[in-house]
Amino acid sequence: MSSATQRRVFLVAALLVAAVALGVISMGGIGENLVYFWTPAQVHENASKAVGATIRMGGVVQADSVDWQPDTQALTFTVGESAVDTATPITVHAQSAPPQMFREGIGVVVEGTMTDAGTFRADKVMVKHSNEYRAPTDGMAPADLYATVEEL
Amino acid sequence: MDGMIDGGWGFVWAAYGITWAVLLGYLVTLVLPGRLSPPGS
Amino acid sequence: MTRVFAMTLTILRKDLLVEWRARAQAVALLGFAAVVLLLFSFAVGPDSTMLAKHAGGYLWLALLLASTLLLGRSLQTEVETDALEALLLAPVPPAALFYGKALANAGLLVMVALVAVPVDLAITGAGIVENPVLLALIVVLGAAGIAAPGTFYAALTARIDGRQLLLPLLLFPLVVPALLASVKATSLVMTGDPMEQLPGWIALLVCFDAIYWSLCGLLFEKVVDG
Amino acid sequence: MKSPLAIVGLIFVVLGMLATAAGHWIGLFVAPPEAMMGDVGRILYVHVPTAWAALIFFMVAFVAAIGSLWSGWRGFDAATTGAVEVGTVLTFLLLIQGSIWARPTWNTWWTWDPRLTTSAVLAAAFGVVLLMRRLIDQPAKRQMATAVATIIAFVDVPVVYFSVKWWASLHQQASTRASMDSVMGLPLGVAALGMLVMGTGLMLLRTKVELVRLAHEADAPELPPTAAPLRLDDPAGGDPTLDEAT
Numbered sequence: 001m002s003s004a005t006q007r008r009v010f011l012v013a014a015l016l017v018a019a020v021a022l023g024v025i026s027m028g029g030i031g032e033n034l035v036y037f038w039t040p041a042q043v044h045e046n047a048s049k050a051v052g053a054t055i056r057m058g059g060v061v062q063a064d065s066v067d068w069q070p071d072t073q074a075l076t077f078t079v080g081e082s083a084v085d086t087a088t089p090i091t092v093h094a095q096s097a098p099p100q101m102f103r104e105g106i107g108v109v110v111e112g113t114m115t116d117a118g119t120f121r122a123d124k125v126m127v128k129h130s131n132e133y134r135a136p137t138d139g140m141a142p143a144d145l146y147a148t149v150e151e152l
Numbered sequence: 153m154d155g156m157i158d159g160g161w162g163f164v165w166a167a168y169g170i171t172w173a174v175l176l177g178y179l180v181t182l183v184l185p186g187r188l189s190p191p192g193s
Numbered sequence: 194m195t196r197v198f199a200m201t202l203t204i205l206r207k208d209l210l211v212e213w214r215a216r217a218q219a220v221a222l223l224g225f226a227a228v229v230l231l232l233f234s235f236a237v238g239p240d241s242t243m244l245a246k247h248a249g250g251y252l253w254l255a256l257l258l259a260s261t262l263l264l265g266r267s268l269q270t271e272v273e274t275d276a277l278e279a280l281l282l283a284p285v286p287p288a289a290l291f292y293g294k295a296l297a298n299a300g301l302l303v304m305v306a307l308v309a310v311p312v313d314l315a316i317t318g319a320g321i322v323e324n325p326v327l328l329a330l331i332v333v334l335g336a337a338g339i340a341a342p343g344t345f346y347a348a349l350t351a352r353i354d355g356r357q358l359l360l361p362l363l364l365f366p367l368v369v370p371a372l373l374a375s376v377k378a379t380s381l382v383m384t385g386d387p388m389e390q391l392p393g394w395i396a397l398l399v400c401f402d403a404i405y406w407s408l409c410g411l412l413f414e415k416v417v418d419g
Numbered sequence: 420m421k422s423p424l425a426i427v428g429l430i431f432v433v434l435g436m437l438a439t440a441a442g443h444w445i446g447l448f449v450a451p452p453e454a455m456m457g458d459v460g461r462i463l464y465v466h467v468p469t470a471w472a473a474l475i476f477f478m479v480a481f482v483a484a485i486g487s488l489w490s491g492w493r494g495f496d497a498a499t500t501g502a503v504e505v506g507t508v509l510t511f512l513l514l515i516q517g518s519i520w521a522r523p524t525w526n527t528w529w530t531w532d533p534r535l536t537t538s539a540v541l542a543a544a545f546g547v548v549l550l551m552r553r554l555i556d557q558p559a560k561r562q563m564a565t566a567v568a569t570i571i572a573f574v575d576v577p578v579v580y581f582s583v584k585w586w587a588s589l590h591q592q593a594s595t596r597a598s599m600d601s602v603m604g605l606p607l608g609v610a611a612l613g614m615l616v617m618g619t620g621l622m623l624l625r626t627k628v629e630l631v632r633l634a635h636e637a638d639a640p641e642l643p644p645t646a647a648p649l650r651l652d653d654p655a656g657g658d659p660t661l662d663e664a665t
Contacts, residue, residue: 017407167515187631353551415567
């Protein structure tokens with residue numbers, strides 16, 4: 001091959017490799033394995049590994065489960081797979097003031113660890129907002145808007 | 153709920169204020185004398 | 194085509210030979226990596242669970258810091274003696290020059306890791322690695338991920354006055370994806386993988402390596418021409 | 420100030436600022452508070468346009484950098500600088516706004532979420548390109564280095580864009596028409612358009628500033644070589660014309 005042809009082959013080959021790699025990163029299923037958080041069901045599946053290790057758990061705050069004691073800063077609530085989850089809800093204990101958006105039926109991500117008692121001890125409570133932006137309406141069910149966490 | 157971290161307008165004003173201040177400040181640095189035309193011309 | 198490969202190997206052999214002749218410097222580099230690891234453990238203090246948890250992160254930060262010294266030297270001989278022009282006139286294709294040098298740097302970085310990994314495991318008490326082959330694979334892939342953009346930016350900054358400052362500044366943001374994948378994968382090998390994320394991180398690392406090695410090789414011609 | 424580039428740039432900045440201000444006005448005082456986030460949700464109207472504009476200017480910088488590397492034309496060099504600088508300013512603003520938004524909504528100023536991490540890396544990668552320009556004296560070498568570093572930094576842009584899809588992320592997915600009430604889409608659209616026009620104006624002004632600086636530098640009498648070692652190539656020109664030999 002002549003030198004000019006070689007350079008052209010190299011140019012095409014290098015661009016192809018870069019494009020394929022970028023394509024695999026963006027299209028391939030790599031991301032599916034890299035989890036930012038576990039859902040309550042996944043925490044149950046991996047119960048033995050979740051105790052002691054720092055993990056994040058994402059889910060929906062269950063109705064009538066929030067207990068907030070302003071004087072002791074103790075926050076207790078139950079996180080389930082979806083808005084009404086009867087199978088896998090996990091009780092979370094936290095020692096921090098809940099953020100403004102925190103309420104029943106909203107998506108949350110908690111960071112902390114599972115205790116031997118089967119409850120989650122959270123160092124950090126974060127509210128996950130979906131990509132929905134809605135004007136408030138009368139009698140609106142907040143849970144309807146928070147589909148993102150449930151889809152996972 | 154009592155004692156919650158409250159959002160509200162403070163955060164909104166901070167976000168908008170910083171954005172506009174930086175963008176206007178950046179504009180001023182660009183139109184300073186001598187920057188858009190060579191000095192002495 | 195075979196000529197380009199032969200040239201690449203010649204450059205690789207030349208650089209490794211130069212490095213071998215100045216092996217006192219290479220030994221100093223090993224010492225540097227070990228000292229950095231020691232400093233990390235001082236900074237964190239005696240909290241052993243904390244140390245063990247972050248063993249992967251310390252290892253890669255030590256390797257990254259050592260790499261800036263290694264890479265800064267990589268083209269210095271050629272630039273100081275004006276041998277770069279001579280090499281290109283020879284003519285060595287720029288791509289062969291890049292791949293030869295990048296391979297040499299990756300190899301040297303792996304060598305630093307050979308010392309740094311045991312030191313890291315000993316200091317942090319991360320314990321015995323169950324799968325040393327997998328760890329070796331991650332080290333090689335991660336070293337490649339630092340070496341390709343590192344060699345590239347070393348050439349770019351070779352004749353700039355502030356290069357000691359500029360090389361790490363340019364390199365660090367760029368290698369963050371590869372570094373992140375390396376750190377995650379190493380930590381998972383060292384401390385267990387409850388979420389089974391290891392294959393994903395290694396695949397990501399391979400992809401970033403492919404991007405760096407192709408794109409940097411492609412653009413290297415422009416860099417040495419200037 | 421007589422240059423058409425500067426005049427067009429100023430017109431764009433003024434028009435863009437008016438549109439952005441109008442969008443922000445509607446967003447702040449006309450649109451209702453967001454159902455879940457309340458008034459804090461209004462940060463949307465400044466945050467999302469900033470993000471879109473920043474990514475678009477990095478894309479412009481990428482294209483200009485390829486042109487600059489390919490043609491060697493000084494105008495592309497100045498345009499690359501302008502686009503990179505505007506994009507970097509916007510990205511830093513983006514991080515600040517996001518942080519202010521995250522505190523009341525996520526209950527944290529900063530978390531090592533993929534979207535946040537990659538955005539911070541983006542700001543650093545392009546910020547360093549600007550820093551590097553200041554450290555190189557030779558115009559040809561500086562143009563090449565700027566273009567090359569911009570192209571490589573741009574690799575991070577798709578990573579930022581896809582980061583919310585790759586990893587289960589705390590950051591919300593990109594909003595679409597369907598996921599947003601039209602009463603909120605209007606101020607967002609107006610502000611985004613305004614931000615884009617304003618950014619284009621700022622980029623044109625910055626490009627003009629850079630062109631003036633480059634022309635001034637080219638006109639200046641060449642300094643004699645300092646105590647640098649004797650080289651084959653001309654220290655002022657920086658073009659050893661050795662490349663044709665390969």
